Amino acid sequence: AQSVTQLDSQVPVFEEAPVELRCNYSSSVSVYLFWYVQYPNQGLQLLLKYLSGSTLVKGINGFEAEFNKSQTSFHLRKPSVHISDTAEYFCAVSGGFGNEKLTFGTGTRLTIIP
Amino acid sequence: GAVVSQHPSRVICKSGTSVKIECRSLDFQATTMFWYRQFPKQSLMLMATSNEGSKATYEQGVEKDKFLINHASLTLSTLTVTSAHPEDSSFYICSAASGTYGYTFGSGTRLTVV
Numbered sequence: 001a002q003s004v005t006q007l008d009s010q011v012p013v014f015e016e017a018p019v020e021l022r023c024n025y026s027s028s029v030s031v032y033l034f035w036y037v038q039y040p041n042q043g044l045q046l047l048l049k050y051l052s053g054s055t056l057v058k059g060i061n062g063f064e065a066e067f068n069k070s071q072t073s074f075h076l077r078k079p080s081v082h083i084s085d086t087a088e089y090f091c092a093v094s095g096g097f098g099n100e101k102l103t104f105g106t107g108t109r110l111t112i113i114p
Numbered sequence: 115g116a117v118v119s120q121h122p123s124r125v126i127c128k129s130g131t132s133v134k135i136e137c138r139s140l141d142f143q144a145t146t147m148f149w150y151r152q153f154p155k156q157s158l159m160l161m162a163t164s165n166e167g168s169k170a171t172y173e174q175g176v177e178k179d180k181f182l183i184n185h186a187s188l189t190l191s192t193l194t195v196t197s198a199h200p201e202d203s204s205f206y207i208c209s210a211a212s213g214t215y216g217y218t219f220g221s222g223t224r225l226t227v228v
Contacts, residue, residue, distance in 0.1 A: 034217070043120070043207050043219040044158075090157065098211040101148060106157045 002027040002093050006105035013081055014113045021076040021108045023065075023091030033074040034092040034102065035065055044090065050074060051097060061085070086112045115141050118210045120220025127198055127227055135193045135223045137208030144210035147191035148217070149183060152205040164191055198227045 005024045013019045025031060032051050036044040048059025055067040065076045074091060091105040117140040127133050137147060146165050150158040162183050164170035170183035180202075182194040191210075195202055208220040 036219075041205070041222065041224060043118075043221040044209075045219075046216070049216065094217075098213045098216045099146060101160055101163055102209070102217055104157045109155075 002029075002031070002095060002103045004091050004093050004103055004105035006091055006108050008108050009106065010109045010111065012111045012113055015083060016080050018079050019077065019081050019085075019110065021089050021091075021110065023074045023076065023105060025072055025074060025091075025093045027072075027093060027095065029095045032094045032097050033065075033067060034094070035059065035063070035074070035076050036090045036092060037061075038088045038090065038107075047076070047089075081110075081112050083112050083114060085110060116212075116215035116218045117141055118208065118218045118220045120208050120223060122223060123221060124224045125226070127225070129199055129227055130197055132194055132196045133198055133225060135195075135206055135208070135225075137191045137193070137210065137220050139189045139210040139212075139218070142210075142212055142215055142218075143188035144191075144212055145188070146211040147183075147185055148209040148211065149181075149191075149193050150207045150209065152207060152222075154205075158207060161193075195225065198225070200227045203227045 003026045034049045035047040048057045050057050050067045058064045089108045092102045094102050119138045121136050149161045161176045162170045162172045164183050164185040166188050172178045185191045207222045209217050211217050
């Protein structure tokens, strides 16, 4: 069984400040890790994913994440946030790429303060 | 590539009627379709997984007779909410999956039962 923990339900950050959204996972098999962003009343958009290889993954909109196997973490970071980054962010894990279900964390609401 | 179209985006129906939601992968073939339900300010809850030409696999606690899923082709899956009641009001999101593109989400359907 797999699970994802996003400890921070809400993260307020000043505009142009850096941000880190935390994600920890547990899995008994190989993992594929994802970060998604959801704007109000919309579906999910993929920010980035880790499948294998380099542990530092770069995604869209200036986001990056680092896979840390020893700490079972996949934290999302951005060096300088913008108002447009205000949204809900979900971390997810799967045992396969496209052939197994995604297990989502509870989400982190990122609010950018002007 | 990897675009998923979900319709309708919003629907209001009377209690006791049925509503059909369509999910189409426009430019790829989806080996698997996933249907999620999302309550306000909460994460996505997987309802069922469907593969083309076979019966859907429902998650524990999801009524298969109320939420009918049909996956007639590699590009189309439908979710029918039968005899809808106000407690079925929610945001429903589909995800089309393939080994090439991973998981691509529809834009969601806001169902309101009055």
